[in-house]
Amino acid sequence: MARRKLLMGNWKMYKTVAQARAFAEELGRQTSRLSPAVDYAVCPPFTALHALRVILPSCVKLGAQNVHFAEEGAYTGEIAPGMLTELGVQYVLVGHSERRNVFHEPDAWMRQKVAAVAAHGMTPVLCVGEDLAEREAGRTLAVVEAQTVSGIADVRAEQASQMVIAYEPVWAIGTGRTPTPADAQEVIAYIRQVVAREKGEAAAAGVRILYGGSVKPDNIAGFTSQPDIDGALVGGASLDPSSFVAMAEAV
Ligand code: PEP
Numbered sequence: 001m002a003r004r005k006l007l008m009g010n011w012k013m014y015k016t017v018a019q020a021r022a023f024a025e026e027l028g029r030q031t032s033r034l035s036p037a038v039d040y041a042v043c044p045p046f047t048a049l050h051a052l053r054v055i056l057p058s059c060v061k062l063g064a065q066n067v068h069f070a071e072e073g074a075y076t077g078e079i080a081p082g083m084l085t086e087l088g089v090q091y092v093l094v095g096h097s098e099r100r101n102v103f104h105e106p107d108a109w110m111r112q113k114v115a116a117v118a119a120h121g122m123t124p125v126l127c128v129g130e131d132l133a134e135r136e137a138g139r140t141l142a143v144v145e146a147q148t149v150s151g152i153a154d155v156r157a158e159q160a161s162q163m164v165i166a167y168e169p170v171w172a173i174g175t176g177r178t179p180t181p182a183d184a185q186e187v188i189a190y191i192r193q194v195v196a197r198e199k200g201e202a203a204a205a206g207v208r209i210l211y212g213g214s215v216k217p218d219n220i221a222g223f224t225s226q227p228d229i230d231g232a233l234v235g236g237a238s239l240d241p242s243s244f245v246a247m248a249e250a251v
Pocket of ligand 1: 010012168172173174175212213214215233234235236237
């Protein structure tokens with residue numbers, strides 16, 4: 001079965017509840033421009049999840065930007081998977097480079113988060129990608145391979161086939177710089193081969209692999225028209241409803 005394209009917005013630490021509501025209301029006025037053949041999601045700050053659940057157009061699903069892998073516990077400031085399912089969250093970002101690099105989340109947590117999200121019936125979105133020094137040292141494929149192998153280690157093959165991986169070169173996030181679509185295709189095809197080796201061909205055929213890093217309305221189609229690129233994870237350009245809709249039309 002063909003993989004459905006996915007356009008996902010990562011709002012990072014932007015938008016109050018009032019601003020999130022305004023986004024949803026504006027998107028609601030433009031839903032006729034959202035194709036039913038594509039999946040859509042936005043990942044707001046945790047504080048806006050409840051409000052958005054109520055007013056987001058039903059074709060736009062909710063994502064969370066992070067999660068803890070424990071069911072509950074003395075983890076001040078953390079959010080458990082069950083707290084997200086209760087709010088109607090469908091996708092959860094795991095291992096965004098800002099979590100890895102700014103908050104120093106260890107690699108070992110990613111596999112536990114991916115497994116916990118999948119066990120709760122949500123879709124993990126495992127983020128992988130090399131930094132500039134790694135790219136310049138010719139280590140891109142080795143880095144994404146190691147992050148992918150480790151991130152999917154604790155999920156079963158059928159869970160892997162349902163998940164999402166986002167290839168986000170760290171040097172492209174928020175910088176306006178991107179790899180060429182052909183470069184991104186090459187890395188993403190490699191990630192798919194790694195999934196095939198680790199979890200089997202069916203998992204590799206099912207897993208959706210997105211490109212992320214300075215995606216905008218005028219460059220998204222170049223990426224999403226590549227054979228192995230199943231959509232985009234977008235930060236800055238997903239904050240404005242008109243830009244979100246323009247990317248939805250181009251995806
Ligand atoms: C991101 O935050 O995942 C991202 C890709 O950001 P931007 O689109 O702003 O580069």
